[in-house]
Amino acid sequence: MSTTIVAATQPSADAERNLAAQRAKVRGFVIKLIVVWVGIFVALGVGFKVLRFDMSFMYDRLGFIIAGIEYTLLVSAAGISLAIILALFGALGRLSRNPIANGLATFYVSFIRGTPLLVQVYVWYLGLPQIGQQLESLGLTGAQKLLTLPAIPAGILALGVCYGAYMTETFRAGIQSISKGQAEAAYSVGMTPGQTMRRIILPQALRIVIPPIGNDFVAMLKDSSLVSVMGVWELTYRATKMGRRYFRSLETLTVAAIIYWVMCIVLQALQARLEAHMGRGERK
Amino acid sequence: MAPIIRVRKLEKCFGKLYVLKGLDLDVETGEVLVVIGRSGSGKSTFLRCLNFLEEPTAGTIEVDGVVIPAGEPSRQHRSHIQQIRTKTGMVFQHFNLFPHKTALGNVIEGPVTVKGMSREKAIEIGERLLGWVGLMDKRDEYPARLSGGQQQRVAIARALAMEPKIMLFDEPTSALDPELIGEVLDVMKRLAREGMTMIVVTHEMGFAREVAHRIIFMDDGVWVEEGTPKEMFEHPQDPRTKDFLRHIL
Numbered sequence: 001m002s003t004t005i006v007a008a009t010q011p012s013a014d015a016e017r018n019l020a021a022q023r024a025k026v027r028g029f030v031i032k033l034i035v036v037w038v039g040i041f042v043a044l045g046v047g048f049k050v051l052r053f054d055m056s057f058m059y060d061r062l063g064f065i066i067a068g069i070e071y072t073l074l075v076s077a078a079g080i081s082l083a084i085i086l087a088l089f090g091a092l093g094r095l096s097r098n099p100i101a102n103g104l105a106t107f108y109v110s111f112i113r114g115t116p117l118l119v120q121v122y123v124w125y126l127g128l129p130q131i132g133q134q135l136e137s138l139g140l141t142g143a144q145k146l147l148t149l150p151a152i153p154a155g156i157l158a159l160g161v162c163y164g165a166y167m168t169e170t171f172r173a174g175i176q177s178i179s180k181g182q183a184e185a186a187y188s189v190g191m192t193p194g195q196t197m198r199r200i201i202l203p204q205a206l207r208i209v210i211p212p213i214g215n216d217f218v219a220m221l222k223d224s225s226l227v228s229v230m231g232v233w234e235l236t237y238r239a240t241k242m243g244r245r246y247f248r249s250l251e252t253l254t255v256a257a258i259i260y261w262v263m264c265i266v267l268q269a270l271q272a273r274l275e276a277h278m279g280r281g282e283r284k
Numbered sequence: 285m286a287p288i289i290r291v292r293k294l295e296k297c298f299g300k301l302y303v304l305k306g307l308d309l310d311v312e313t314g315e316v317l318v319v320i321g322r323s324g325s326g327k328s329t330f331l332r333c334l335n336f337l338e339e340p341t342a343g344t345i346e347v348d349g350v351v352i353p354a355g356e357p358s359r360q361h362r363s364h365i366q367q368i369r370t371k372t373g374m375v376f377q378h379f380n381l382f383p384h385k386t387a388l389g390n391v392i393e394g395p396v397t398v399k400g401m402s403r404e405k406a407i408e409i410g411e412r413l414l415g416w417v418g419l420m421d422k423r424d425e426y427p428a429r430l431s432g433g434q435q436q437r438v439a440i441a442r443a444l445a446m447e448p449k450i451m452l453f454d455e456p457t458s459a460l461d462p463e464l465i466g467e468v469l470d471v472m473k474r475l476a477r478e479g480m481t482m483i484v485v486t487h488e489m490g491f492a493r494e495v496a497h498r499i500i501f502m503d504d505g506v507w508v509e510e511g512t513p514k515e516m517f518e519h520p521q522d523p524r525t526k527d528f529l530r531h532i533l
Contacts, residue, residue: 184337185380185439189394189446190370199397203384 051250058251061242065255068235069263075155075224075234080217082160083167090168091175092197105168112165118226120162125154125230155227163220170212174205207278214271218264225260235259288313288449288481289334294343295354296329303329305505306343313449316482318492321502322528327485330502331454334483335372336365347371348449370398373443377455379435381427387414387438388423394446406445413441417471433464437471444475451475453484489533493517501525 011019048055093105112120132147149157178201186196228237239256243249287310296304303326311317319327332338334345340354347368355361381390391413392406401409414420417437427435436456443451453472457465469491476482476495486492492499493513500510501522509522517533520526 179380181376181378181380182382185374185376185382185442186393187337188335188369188372188374188376189442190366190398191394192366195397199393200382204382207384 053254054248054251057246057248058255061252062255064242065235065238065252066259068233068238068256069259071152071227071232071234072221072224072263075152075159075227075232076217076221078156079159079163079220079224080213082156083163083216083220084213086160086164087167087171090164091171094168094172095175109165109168112162117158117162117223118229121155121158121226121229124149124158125151128154151227151230151232155224155230155232158227159220159224162223163216167209167213167216170209170216171205174209175201177208178204210278211271211275214267214274218267218271221263221267222260285313287311288348289483290344290346291334292344292346294330294333294345295341296326296333296338297341303505304333304340307505307507309500309507311450311481311483313481314479316476316480316484316495316497318496318499319483319485319502320487320489320492320499320528320532321508325502326505327502328454331374331452331483331485334452335369335374337374370446371448372450372452373446373448374452375436375439375443375454375456377458379427379432379439379459381435381439381442383427386424386426387419387430387441390427390438391442391445394442398446409445410441413444414438416444417441418467431464432460433467436460436468440468440471440475450481450483453482453486455485455487457486457488487532489517489529501528503528 090105090108093101094109096102096105129144129148132144135143135147182200182204183196186200187193191199224234225236228234228240231237235256239252240249243252289309289311291307291309294304294307294309295302307330319330321327329338333340334347336345336352339357342354344351344353345368346352348371350364350367350371352361352364352368382393385393388407388410391410392401392403395401395406395409396403411420411423414423417440419434419437419441422430422434422438427438430438440451440456456472457468460468465488469488472482472484472491473495484491484496496513498510499513499516501508501516501520501524503524509516509520509525516525517529520529
């Protein structure tokens with residue numbers, strides 16, 4: 001049997017028809033998806049009506065609640081910065097062959113990840129002053145003053161230390177994902193282990209851990225609501241305070257939830273842009 | 285003249301796996317030594333022991349007057365390893381270029397970080413070396429945008445930037461597409477002609493025949509046979525050498 005080779009200059013009518021059907025299917029799915037989302041919002045609107053949501057109350061108190069964004073962002077941004085620094089040292093400790101560094105890092109990760117963040121918040125805020133008091137009575141003057149933290153620093157410490165422990169594992173995985181050949185190439189030109197880590201491994205590892213750091217930041221933004229228990233005037237505190245006063249908690253909490261949600265959407269969009277930016281050129 | 289590399293009773297174990305079984309070797313300055321043998325015979329491990337990417341389990345390595353006996357890593361031991369590494373350049377099978385640095389950035393990394401050379405001076409050297417391997421036009425490209433052959437030539441320039449006295453090549457063409465092997469071998473041939481001391485682990489028998497002063501056939505962690513290319517290819521003595529050459533040629 002001979003093979004005839006006839007090159008077509010354009011897709012056949014059959015191919016065109018199938019392609020069109022495929023496109024229609026994708027388009028149909030997108031349209032249905034939009035309908036579902038619209039449906040959800042309509043249902044919510046109806047629900048608000050049935051539950052006698054006081055929309056004008058929500059609107060009036062929006063300004064009061066939204067003012068809490070400042071503290072929410074402050075605590076989250078400072079918290080994530082602290083967490084990144086701790087995670088960097090934590091990861092180096094976890095990978096270290098020095099038993100002290102390794103032991104400290106392992107304990108840090110295990111203990112912090114094994115205890116609730118809310119408990120940690122209370123320890124920083126309520127437990128620490130007690131330690132200060134004890135130390136003071138043992139003759140360390142100034143200890144109590146030093147260890148009695150205002151709510152905001154205590155919140156930043158609690159969030160930073162807690163997320164630092166989780167991020168330690170992220171950083172460690174990032175460092176370990178860099179192939180051994182990179183370190184070997186650096187050693188082969190005479191670089192020390194420290195130089196290799198600083199100049200070759202970490203720059204590559206940090207690029208890899210940017211997406212998970214972004215996720216952690218979004219998660220921390222929401223966990224920052226826990227500092228409301230110390231009376232920091234951030235979003236959640238303002239929402240609950242206003243809600244209790246007028247017995248309109250559902251309204252004020254809904255407002256707070258929407259604000260958190262919008263902030264997260266904005267942050268995720270920023271993160272996507274950052275990743276696209278970092279992904280240019282250097283990587284395949 | 286005293287040999288520039290002197291290896292005595294080198295042994296290497298990976299756990300219970302006995303890989304190098306007491307190797308001796310002298311390499312003269314300017315010599316091109318090619319090590320051949322089956323995969324898993326210990327060729328790469330031997331090469332990696334020379335600059336301590338693998339710690340020898342026993343024996344002594346001497347490179348250009350720096351003597352290191354195998355043993356526990358003391359401070360002095362580590363500083364000696366550092367010295368040996370600045371005297372030897374290494375080229376890897378998988379190139380191992382730094383992906384976050386440009387071609388030039390890769391080449392000047394060693395001089396700037398290890399030798400503390402000024403950037404201007406390092407760039408001068410780096411550009412000369414990139415020109416020497418024929419990649420001056422790729423100066424500012426990142427490795428991901430270079431072909432395998434180009435990456436390997438940058439890797440050679442990176443190793444040469446430290447002005448090593450010895451170059452170690454660990455299967456430098458094994459990861460390359462066939463049409464790219466030639467350009468890397470050409471650079472290696474030029475290096476040999478300029479008198480560089482080279483130890484090359486390779487399966488490129490054409491290169492071995494043309495460039496090597498001496499070929500060693502390794503099998504199961506020991507030297508089986510050594511000789512000039514003519515002796516090795518035309519009159520191999522040991523049955524294992526004969527068998528290996530019959531399969532590869």
